[in-house]
Amino acid sequence: MSTQGLSIPALRVGPRPKVLLASMNDTLRDRPSLSSILLTTLAIGIAVLDVWLVIPEDAPTYSLTFSSIACAALACRRRLPFLTVLATIPGFFVGWSQLAAMIALGFLAYRKGMHWQTWVGAGLVIACRFVLWPWPEMLALDWRQHVLDLIYGLIVAGMPVVLALLILARKDLSNRLAELDASRDRERRMHARAVRADERARLAREMHDVVSHEVTLIAMQANTLECAKTPDEVTAAAGTIRQLSTRTLEELRSLVGVLRSSTDEELPTPRLTDLGSLIRDVDVPVRLKVDNVPETLPTQVSAAAFRTVQEALTNVHKHAPGAAATVRVVVDDETLHVAVRNDRPCQPSRSLPSGGHGLAGLAERALRLDGTFHARSTDDGGFEVRADYPLHESKPPAKT
Numbered sequence: 226m227s228t229q230g231l232s233i234p235a236l237r238v239g240p241r242p243k244v245l246l247a248s249m250n251d252t253l254r255d256r257p258s259l260s261s262i263l264l265t266t267l268a269i270g271i272a273v274l275d276v277w278l279v280i281p282e283d284a285p286t287y288s289l290t291f292s293s294i295a296c297a298a299l300a301c302r303r304r305l306p307f308l309t310v311l312a313t314i315p316g317f318f319v320g321w322s323q324l325a326a327m328i329a330l331g332f333l334a335y336r337k338g339m340h341w342q343t344w345v346g347a348g349l350v351i352a353c354r355f356v357l358w359p360w361p362e363m364l365a366l367d368w369r370q371h372v373l374d375l376i377y378g379l380i381v382a383g384m385p386v387v388l389a390l391l392i393l394a395r396k397d398l399s400n401r402l403a404e405l406d407a408s409r410d411r412e413r414r415m416h417a418r419a420v421r422a423d424e425r426a427r428l429a430r431e432m433h434d435v436v437s438h439e440v441t442l443i444a445m446q447a448n449t450l451e452c453a454k455t456p457d458e459v460t461a462a463a464g465t466i467r468q469l470s471t472r473t474l475e476e477l478r479s480l481v482g483v484l485r486s487s488t489d490e491e492l493p494t495p496r497l498t499d500l501g502s503l504i505r506d507v508d509v510p511v512r513l514k515v516d517n518v519p520e521t522l523p524t525q526v527s528a529a530a531f532r533t534v535q536e537a538l539t540n541v542h543k544h545a546p547g548a549a550a551t552v553r554v555v556v557d558d559e560t561l562h563v564a565v566r567n568d569r570p571c572q573p574s575r576s577l578p579s580g581g582h583g584l585a586g587l588a589e590r591a592l593r594l595d596g597t598f599h600a601r602s603t604d605d606g607g608f609e610v611r612a613d614y615p616l617h618e619s620k621p622p623a624k625t
Contacts, residue, residue, distance in 0.1 A: 265300055272296040272325035279321045292320035299325060306333040310346040317353040323381065326350050331385030338393055347382040354378035426589065443470060494528035495535075497554065503531070507538045509567075510549040517556045526614045529590040530554065530563045533598075536583045537565035537610040545608065547571030561614045569606035587612065 276292045295316030302309045310329045316322035330350055334343045355378040443466055450462035497518070504511045522530075534552055541550050550567040584600050587610070591598035596614040603609050 261303060265302065268302070268328050269296055269299045272299060272322060272328060275324035276316075276321045285319075288316075288320040291316040291318075292322040292325075295320070295322035295325040295329075299328060302329055302332040306336045307342040307346065309333070310342075310349070314349050314353060317350070318356070323354070326353065327381060327385045330382060331389045334386045334389035335392060338390070343386060347386055350382040351375075351378035354381045494524060495531045496524075497522060497527040497530050499531060500534060500552070500554075503535055503538070504552070507542060509538050509541050511538065512549065512551045514551070514553045514555075516554070518554055518561070519556065522561065523616060525594055526561055526616060529587075529594055529596075529614055530561055530612070532590065533563050533587050533610065533612045534565055536587055537567075540583065540608070540610075541565075541567045545570035548607065556616070559616045561616055562611070563614070564609065564611045566603065566609040567607050584610070 273296045276296060280289070280292070293316070295313035298309045298312035301312075306329070310326070310333050313322055313326040313329045317326040327350070330343075330346050333346050337343050355374045357374070447462075447466060450459060450466065453459045453462055500513065500515075504513060534554075538550060538552075541548060545567050548568040548570045550565060553562070553564045553566075555562045587600075588598040590596075591612050591614065594614050595617075596612060598613075599609075599611045601609055
C-alpha cells in the first residue's frame with residue numbers, strides 16, 4: 226500500500242510536555258511545604274498564648290472576637306500577607322492581639338521588602354499601639370505617657386520590620402555569593418579551556434615545524450634518489466632517507482608522549498646553538514651571520530629564533546629551489562633580531578606538500594614572546610622573513 230498523497234491530520238491528545246511541567250511546577254510552588262505549615266502553626270500558637278495570658282475575665286465579646294480573628298488570620302500570612310496585617314489590626318486596637326499583628330507585619334516585610342504595603346502596615350501597628358481604646362482612657366493620659374506610647378509603637382512596629390529586612394538582606398547576600406561562586410567556576414572552566422587551546426596550538430606549531438622541515442628533507446633526498454645513477458649514490462640517498470625518517474619518528478614520538486602525558490612535561494625545544502646542524506642538513510646554500518649573540522638566551526626566545534630560521538629555510542627549499550639564502554642573527558638593544566632572506570629562484574618550484582600554516586605559526590610565536598614578525602617579497606624577486614624577540618624572560622603560559 227502506498228502512502229503517497231495520504232495526509233494524516235494532527236491529533237492533540239493532551240497538553241504539551243513543557244506546559245504540563247510548568248503547571249506542575251506552579252502547583253508544587255503554591256503548595257505549602259512542611260516547614261511552612263509548622264511555622265504557621267507555631268505563629269498561631271504563640272499569638273493565641275499571648276492573647277490568653279493577658280485577657281481579663283470581664284473582656285467584651287467583640288474584643289475576644291477580633292482577637293480570635295487576628296490569631297486565625299495568621300494562617301493566610303503566606304498567600305495574603307497584606308490582608309493578614311489588616312485582619313490583625315482590629316484585634317490589636319480593641320483587643321490583645323499585639324503579638325499577632327507584629328508577626329503578620331514581619332511576614333509582610335519579608336515578602337514585600339521596602340514596599341508601600343509594608344509602610345502602611347507599620348503605620349497601622351504604630352497607630353494601634355499609640356491610640357488606646359476606649360477613648361476616655363487615652364484622653365486621661367498626660368503628654369509624657371503619649372510620648373512613651375509613641376516610642377513603644379515605633380519599637381513594636383520597627384522590630385519585626387527590621388528583623389525581616391535583615392533576613393532578606395542575608396538571603397540576598399547568600400544568593401549573590403552563590404552567583405559569585407558560579408561565576409568563578411565558569412571563569413575557571415573558561416580559563417582551563419583557554420589554556421588547553423593554547424597548549425594544543427603550541428603543540429600544533431611544534432608538530433608542523435618538525436614535520437614540515439623533516440618531510441621536506443625526505444622529499445629532497447627522494448628526488449636525489451630518483452636522479453641517482455650509480456649504486457653508491459642510491460645507497461647514500463636511501464641511508465639519508467632512513468636517517469631522516471628515524472629522526473622524524475623520534476621527534477613525533479616525543480611530541481605524542483607529551484600529548485598523552487598527564488604531567489606538566491615540557492616540549493622538547495631546540496636552541497639557537499643548533500643552527501649549525503640545521504644548515505648542514507638543509508640543501509640550500511646559506512650565508513650565516515651571527516653578531517653579538519650571548520651564549521645564554523631565554524629558552525623560549527632561543528627556540529623561537531631557531532624555528533624561524535628552520536621554517537624560512539624550508540620555504541626556500543620548497544618555493545625557491547637553487548636560490549641562496551642569508552641568515553642573520555643579531556642582538557641589539559636587548560632584542561634578538563632574526564632575518565632570513567633568499568634570492569630569486571633559479572629553478573622551477575618543486576611540487577612539495579605545504580599546509581600554509583608555517584608563517585602564521587611564526588607570527589604566533591613572536592606574539593607570545595611580545596615580539597614582531599614580518600614577511601615580504603623583495604624587489605629582486607626574493608623573499609625575506611624577519612622576526613624581533615625581546616630578551617626579557619617571558620612569562621610561561623598558565624597551567625591548570
